Amino acid sequence: MHISSHVRPPLITGGKTLHDITHDISSRVEDMPNKKWLAAFTVSALVLAYGLYCLYRTLWFGIGEWGLNKTVGWAWDITNFVWWIGIGHAGTLISAILMLFRQKWRTSINRAAEAMTIFAVICAASFILAHMGRPWLAYWPLPLPNAFGSLWVNFNSPLVWDVFAISTYFSVSCVFWYLGMIPDLATIRDRAVNPISRFIYGSLSFGWTGGAKDWSRYESVALILAGLSTPLVLSVHTIVSMDFATSVIPGWHTTIFPPYFVAGAIFSGFAMVLTLMIVTRAVYNLEDYITIEHIEYMNKVIILTGCIVGTAYITEFFIAWYSGVEYESYCFINRATGPYWWAYWSMMTCNVISPQLLWIKKIRRSIAATFVVSIIVNIGMWFERFVIIVSSLHRDYLPSSWAMFFPTYVDAGVYLNSFGLFFTLFFLFAKFLPVVNMAEVKAIVKSSSEKISSTQSSPSHVH
């Protein structure tokens, strides 16, 4: 059982009892959807429908529906892919690394963050599929035994490493997320009055009894999975960065990419978690579970990773100059001053300057300011990938091939599709599954709310 100092502010406010927690979280699943949820879900589904139309055009007519060309072979597709993968990282970091470091504050956000990870990886995967010229052959990069004359994949290709990294990541994240949900599903099962939901949640909870043996196994597996996931936090984006770093293209061929990408991923992931949590806590009235304290902790992580990313940006410029390589130097001059200067400076403003505001405690603890910063950071991180991919490709070695990339409405539509998909999944999750890990929150509520619970007769604490 968790023991924390009385001096520390409680992680869960509002003097919640264990029953309050169960009720607050489970009732979201049990009640009829509220109007806010219905509105949000409808908008997401409509966006998804439009996005699916654009995706249909891409799949039916070909990638020519996008704005790519002979010089810029990747643009929004891989930008979106890396962006979504990056966003996913916060979930794993929160659930795995913070778990190993016994950061108890994570308990109220890890469920939603992990869900976000999974949905983000699904969105990212949708771009892997859509960006392929022949998506119906998408299984070819898998090393499957086949009848094509013992054709094997190219283990030298970072794209194959990507396949391994992302599929591992996705499966581990799914298992971790689901496993963590089993006790809560059992809680919902136990509270269910409707036989259908009792059956469904009953099946989903795998016969959880809540016995000591169950808990012991649950904790061991959680620890093992946390141990497995921890390297993934670092490895997945490292490998994604190698898609660029192992190439010969100036602006891509950079050894700094792995740490820079990982930091960027956590940076954008935390920003996305913040965006989502701020909305969820407002819609579901979870202010006592996701407190200003949580927001401040996450903001601190954003400052740190934002500074790492900023340092990486400057280091790249330094190295480009210091290397004396003509092509590399030009690439970076072109990034900052070429036709895509606006993308570069959007990235710098959003990613390097805006997080610095969070050094100010007042801003760090302001929900509105945090919400704005979190969105700006995500815009900035999207631009970071766009800058890396497009501004490096569009002016590479031979000036004769230099070209501009202009997106089409289908590019935008396929990007919207991922948003539609993400939010549709997220809202479904928020409606049908417990958004906060009740079991783990209960574990910390006793100690962290002890002071409050001892004085819970005081009317000022009754909500």
Add this chain to the structure above:
Amino acid sequence: MSENTKTYWRGIEELNNTPEFAAHANNEFADNPDFNLDGGNTYRRDFLKVMGFGIAAATLAACETPVRKAIPYLNKPEDIDPTIPNYYSSTYAEGGDYCSIIVKTREGRPIKIEGNKNSSISGGGLSARVGASVLSLYDKERYRSPKISGKNSTWEDIDTLIITKLQDFALAGKQLRIVTNTILSPSLYSALAGFVAKYPNTKVITYDANSASALLEANKLSFGTTVLPSYDFSKANIIVSLSCDFLGTWFAPVEHSNQYVKGRKLSNTKKQMSRHYQFESILSLTGSNADFRTSIKPSQEGIVVANLYNLLADKAGAPKIEVGELKDINNLSKAANDLWNAKGSSLVVSGSNDTNVQIIINSINTLLGNYGNTLSLGTPSYYKKGDDNTMNSFVDELVSGSISGVIFLNANPVYNHPMGAKIKNAISKLELSVSTADRPDETNVLCTYLTPDHHYLESWSDAEIKKGYFSLGQPTISPLFKTRQILDSILTWSGNTTDAYSYITNYWKNNIYSLQTTYQSFQSFWDNTLHDGVFELKNTNAELSFNFNIASVTESINSNYKAASQDIEYILYEKVGMGTGSQANNPWLQEFPEPVSKACWDNYASVSQKFAKEKDLSQGDIIKIDTKNGQTLNLPVLIQPGQASNTIAIAIGYGREVAGKAAIGVGKNVYPLVNTTDNKSKYFGVVSAITKTSENRTIAQTQTHHTLMGRPVVQESTLKEYLKNPEAGRYKPLIKTNQGDKKPEDITMWKTEGLETHNYKNHAWGLIVDLNSCTGCGSCVISCQAENNIPVVGRQEVINRREMHWIRIDRYYSSDADPEDKSLMGYRNMEDPSDNPKVIFQPVMCQHCNNAPCETVCPVLATTHSTEGLNQMTYNRCVGTRYCSNNCPFKVRRFNWFSYYTNTKFAEINPMMDDLGRMVLNPDVTVRARGVIEKCSMCVQRIQLGKLQAKLERRRPIDGEIETACSQSCPADALVFGDMNDPESRISKALADENKERAYHMLEEINVKPSVSYLTKIRNV
């Protein structure tokens, strides 16, 4: 043995062998007594079974993919073996372009034009237009039968009607004209003579869309003979060209390129090259290759030529022409000095269509003693015979109504003659109007009788291109439609029942056979000439003497030209691909990037950078141009460095109104802008006003960044430096390491010896591109397109930067900025080309890197390295991640963004979209599916064919036997393909000895080890 014979049985029934069993033993399928649908006692289960089977069978049958029938030969034609190509020599002759060609046919279909090395004129090269002409054969717009007033007819009917008319004309003494472009065929001439003899009130009018009439007339006046001289640029050490695009669009570009480049090549055994001065208004292909280039306004041309004459006359002590002295024309006196020092081995040419200018040029060449050396009237050439005078008087007669009938012999004057509008109005009033054009054009839609000609690949033909230089053309396919070659038509109408083939053989038997002594019988003469494609006598007549009072041109020069003019002038020019517009419905040529501007699918108003700045014009702005002769047209602006300031250049050959779908709506017709001065078409004039409109049209260009940005991808030097050190201009990158500076190739992460070197045991294919030889003409681009089934993608997709050409010719302009200034502003300045830039052309195809960046990144091994050094692309395996394309430093990989052969978006432009157009496809090369990457394969199918051939004959392939499409068609011999493992091959010799100092690889610093080498460009400045 009998004791070993045992009886085996398959079942107890067989052992028992009951009568019942015996009755059924021979039936393959057992009867099912329960399964009888007709008997009326069908069981429910059987019914369901049968119904289920029926539905399943019907569904499967409905799902069946459409059957594409390949019909085998019932009687295999002699000489046609499936999969084995046949080659036939033939002749291409059209509007000043002539090539002796080899036609590659597969299963009876001509699919590719190659150069004929037997010809000393075209020398095995091709031009883009000649290479693309095979596609015109499969143009679905072609007429499929003769037509009377737009309705299909039969040859019998139409001939009867035409002959009746002709006889009426002869009886009534009505005037008939036959209007044609230059005809090179002596047999056709002879047939026309027969026609004129039969109908004496007939005249043959010859004109050319881009006329050389002045040059013909000048030769008549100064030498007494109305012919063109033969030029030999290879013998000229100093070449001065005044507005003459002899490498691109003047007549005989293939012949002239071939000669010109001979004088420009350098090697350890040939250390001298010609020097080339160009004075011109537009930046032409020829001007781009010049060592010294000066921009002049078209209105200055005559004065510049006269000044050049005066400078030389000074030295020679000849009489001068009284014109104002020009001081500010750069390089003119330098050119004069060089010319004088190279007397007898220099050459001055002019593209002007002004007789007086051409007379001065004749006089200059006479002063320099060039006749008999670098140009010759002893061997006159016949590329262009059009006479503006007779054509103009024909138009007058036509308008006045004194002519009753016209036969347009493949000529389209309504479109391509400056007075086309007048002709258009007059045609409807004619009693007899006949056109032989094989597809709709502006003229023939107005004619009553259409008697469509064969495509030249369906016809017998002959040509006399120069005096004593003959060639033969033979059909390579049965006529696709009910067409008839014009020789047959003319013969029929003349009442001659001989067919074209017999007529040509008879003509050759009677007129040409006797000119030679090699062959003892006509049959062997004919067979050998037909096989070789050409018959060349190569005997030269005596030169003629110049006999003209040069002073008499003074007045005309002074009145027609001005030393300096403030007017904005327009100049009309031909594009290298589109020419005069006769092949406008050829999508390959429409998508062919103009070598200098790199623009396709449009004509436009080219203006200089200075002019654009002054008038506040940016690329793509549509301007309204009003000319002094009352014409108005709107065109988008293209900013063209090197264009003379205050001039606007517009290409002819666009704005077709009646042509196929690919041609309609592309550009504007500017033939009406052609002026007539002294009865000669004048291809420039004065603009009275230009107005910027608010509209905009993006011009499709395959290259949009024009300068090198100080990068050593093109390495060049001057002849002076080269003579001091053959390595001059070479960039040799060194990488700093802790063990000192090292060559990139010496740095490797592999410790194992030998791993980083690529040893190919059998062949190691490679290519050399000599930047000094490449003129940028783009013949290779079309040749590659034909060979490798490269789709046409259309204007919008080119704007989207998705053209599919596997070989491109990068064109860079020099910049005035300091290439060493690597600051922000330094780079900014490097983006701007000079006002009069030096130009360089660099053909770029897949470099077949030995350390190929594309190969390591493909997740599915769709692109791999062959054991012969080729970078191979396996289309079937490609999933289309485009990673290889991103990682290609040369950006030579092309992605199939759409299904180009089925997507209806491309129906009007991509020949692969219809059955007829598909006949041009090379069966040896896969048509690529949507979503896969493609790129130059170094014509692996040709390599394979050559290797198999050699293997069958139990020998090694001989150098030169296997050629890539690009190297085969190059008129400049700038591309040398071969086996780098064969020490005797041309490529090995060049790399090991002849040109080893000049050879470099692009981007040596990244150590990708290409198989393609470039030889430095050397300028003679």
